[in-house]
Amino acid sequence: MKWVMRAMAVATMATCAGGAWxxxxxxxxxxxxxxxxxxxxxxxTNQLKTFQLLAEDFNKKNASxxxxxxxxxxxxxxxxxxxxxxxxxxxxxxxxxxQGNGSGPALAIxxxxxxxxxxxxxxxxxxxxxxAVDPDLTNSKCSYWHFRLxxxxxxxxxxxxxxxxxxxxxxxxxxxxxxxxxxxxxxKYAKDMLKKKRPDVQxxxxxxxxLAQVRDFAPYVAKIKQSGADTVITGNxxxxxxxxxxxxxxxxxxxxxxxxxxAFGAGAPTAMGAQSDGKVYVVGYGHYNMxxxxxxxxAEFRKKFNDDLTQSSIYHVFALLDAAFVKAGTTxxxxxxxxxxxxxxxxxNGEVEMRKTDHQLQQGLYITKWEKxxxxxxxxxxxxxxxxxxxxxxEPYVASTPTSCQMKRPS
Numbered sequence: 001m002k003w004v005m006r007a008m009a010v011a012t013m014a015t016c017a018g019g020a021w022x023x024x025x026x027x028x029x030x031x032x033x034x035x036x037x038x039x040x041x042x043x044x045t046n047q048l049k050t051f052q053l054l055a056e057d058f059n060k061k062n063a064s065x066x067x068x069x070x071x072x073x074x075x076x077x078x079x080x081x082x083x084x085x086x087x088x089x090x091x092x093x094x095x096x097x098x099q100g101n102g103s104g105p106a107l108a109i110x111x112x113x114x115x116x117x118x119x120x121x122x123x124x125x126x127x128x129x130x131x132a133v134d135p136d137l138t139n140s141k142c143s144y145w146h147f148r149l150x151x152x153x154x155x156x157x158x159x160x161x162x163x164x165x166x167x168x169x170x171x172x173x174x175x176x177x178x179x180x181x182x183x184x185x186x187x188k189y190a191k192d193m194l195k196k197k198r199p200d201v202q203x204x205x206x207x208x209x210x211l212a213q214v215r216d217f218a219p220y221v222a223k224i225k226q227s228g229a230d231t232v233i234t235g236n237x238x239x240x241x242x243x244x245x246x247x248x249x250x251x252x253x254x255x256x257x258x259x260x261x262x263a264f265g266a267g268a269p270t271a272m273g274a275q276s277d278g279k280v281y282v283v284g285y286g287h288y289n290m291x292x293x294x295x296x297x298x299a300e301f302r303k304k305f306n307d308d309l310t311q312s313s314i315y316h317v318f319a320l321l322d323a324a325f326v327k328a329g330t331t332x333x334x335x336x337x338x339x340x341x342x343x344x345x346x347x348x349n350g351e352v353e354m355r356k357t358d359h360q361l362q363q364g365l366y367i368t369k370w371e372k373x374x375x376x377x378x379x380x381x382x383x384x385x386x387x388x389x390x391x392x393x394x395e396p397y398v399a400s401t402p403t404s405c406q407m408k409r410p411s
Contacts, residue, residue, distance in 0.1 A: 023331045024065030028321070030055075030128075031089025031097040033082055033105070036074035039212040040101060042266045043238040047100065047131075048072050049305050050314045057297060058318045064325035068318065077101060077212060079108035086112050090125060095333050098317055100131025100150070101238075102211070103181045107137065113145045117410075124410075126333040128321070130313045133261075134181045135401070138358040142405035145333075147340055147359045149316040151285055151399060153182055153235065156261055157189040159365040159399040160233070160283040163392050164259065165197040172204045174229035176220065178240055179208035186235030186261070204229050212240060217247035225253055235261045242267035249275040257281065263370070264288065264310050264388055269381035272370055277386065280370040285349050286312045287368045287388045288379035294348045298379070308381055312348065316361065319345055320354065334410065353396070358405035365399045367392040 032051055035044040048070070055068040062068075071092050073085035082105035089097050097113075099105055109127050117124040129137065129148045133156070138148055151159075164170055175190055177183030187206055194201050204227040209220060221244070224232060236244055241262055248256065249271070258280045263272065264287070272280055286294065294312050301309035320340060325331050328339040341356040352363040368388035373380045377389045 023325055023329070025067070026065075026331055027067045027069050028096065028325075028331050029069045029071055029089075029092065029094040030317075031071045031073060031086065031092070031094035033073045033075050033085045033089065033097060033099045033109070034101045035077040036072070037076055039240075040077055040238045043101060044074075046266045046307060046309075047311050047314065049307070050301065050309050050311055051098070051317075053297065053301055053304065053309070054314055054318050057300075058322060062318070062322045064322050064331075066322075066325060066331060075099070075105055077105065079104045082108045083112055090116070095123075095125050095331075096128060096321070097125060098128045098130055100129060100311070100313075103132045103134035103137060106132035106134070106146075107141060110137065110141060110143045110146050114143055117145055122334075124333045124337075126337055128317050130317055131311060132182075134185055136181065136185075138360040139404045142358050142403070142407055144337060144359075144407060144409050147320075147337075147354060147361075149320070149361050150313045151363060151365055152360060152401070153185040153261075154189050154401045155360075155399040156283045156365065157186065157193055158401055159367065159394045160259055160281075161190070161193040161197050162394065162398060163281075163283075163367045164194070164231075170198070170201060170231045170257075172202050172227070172229045173231045173233060174205035174207070174224050174227050175203065176205070176207050176209070176224065176232055176234045176236070176244070178211045178236055180211045183208060183211070183235050186233065190233050209236075209240065212238065214240065215243065217244045218251065220244070221247045221251045221253060224248075224256065225251060229256060232256060232258045233260075234258065237262035237265055239267060241265065242271040245276065245280065246271040249273070254279075259283070264308075264368075264381070266308075266310060267382075269308075269384050269386065272386065273384050274386065276370050278369065278371060281391075282368045282388055283365060284368070285363050285365055287366055287390055288381055289377040289387065289389075290348050292348075316347065316352065319347060350396070355403075357407065358403040359407075360403065362396045362400055364396050365394050366390050367394075 075082040298309045324339040344353045350364040373387040
């Protein structure tokens with residue numbers, strides 16, 4: 001594979017410079033901190049399996065010669081449990097931690113590491129965020145010890161509204177989101193960006209539901225129907241999205257399009273099925289039919305777990321760490337953090353760059369639409385016979401948003 005050859009070439013050059021392979025044979029422990037219980041357990045379980053599969057895959061052929069080991073810890077989607085899980089990860093020798101579900105837990109990790117790393121020189125821990133997308137995490141709350149590998153809420157909304165701007169059928173939009181920072185940001189950015197790009201569009205609803213608590217979304221769907229909306233924008237994820245889409249289909253909400261962030265996630269494809277054909281869109285860094293290096297991994301994941309690999313941002317955790325270990329010639333988090341800043345690698349969605357100013361990965365984004373699988377796009381999501389088909393790709397500069405981060409770097 002080309003990407004393997006590229007990584008090996010980097011390793012060879014670094015070896016010639018006398019820096020690489022100092023870490024060969026080392027075990028790099030990564031503390032995985034996300035929900036394995038509660039309503040979002042299915043999401044967390046899928047992501048943990050993805051980490052385990054990718055660790056196994058990278059252990060066979062990574063350029064730096066390290067062995068990745070995943071330490072799974074259930075945070076029950078709670079910031080308090082997250083802090084306890086972080087301590088447990090560090091006690092078990094993890095100097096890298098990763099998390100993705102919920103910006104509250106993400107902020108808990110950032111706060112804890114700011115304190116820990118300032119007090120424990122030489123024992124620093126680095127946080128790789130693969131899915132918590134609140135823009136504040138790389139703006140007012142930015143931290144040297146935090147690197148975000150997903151596109152943030154504002155970046156995704158930039159791409160989504162750029163696409164929606166050219167869809168004249170969109171006239172009445174209902175905003176429906178989870179009532180926490182990410183959902184509130186989706187609502188805010190949707191209103192701001194639609195006002196600039198499509199001032200003719202009417203916002204006919206702006207509603208919030210408690211995170212991971214609602215089991216019946218029928219009352220919310222009734223309000224959407226009553227509003228006369230032709231379009232729903234939602235940042236919901238996990239059961240909060242799957243149950244919303246199921247309720248919409250059950251209510252016969254046939255003339256309403258859903259523009260989502262996470263309809264590829266566990267449970268959502270089954271909830272959509274044939275009834276949602278052509279009605280649901282996703283903005284994201286990838287899709288089900290990407291080609292290598294992701295496609296072979298998805299096939300292996302399905303064969304092993306009879307499930308879909310949905311969170312391909314996890315690939316960037318290993319690809320970026322591996323490249324940084326090679327370049328730095330060490331797995332020391334302090335030196336690896338400095339190496340990650342400004343790093344560029346060729347990935348499954350084009351060239352990606354870890355922006356130095358705020359540690360926000362810059363990457364291309366896709367708009368995809370739920371359609372029958374087949375032809376160029378054969379991947380069958382959750383055995384529904386349907387898939388997400390790319391309808392538009394935006395280069396990184398299109399969705400890139402400015403940052404207010406004032407990064408405090410260690411002296």
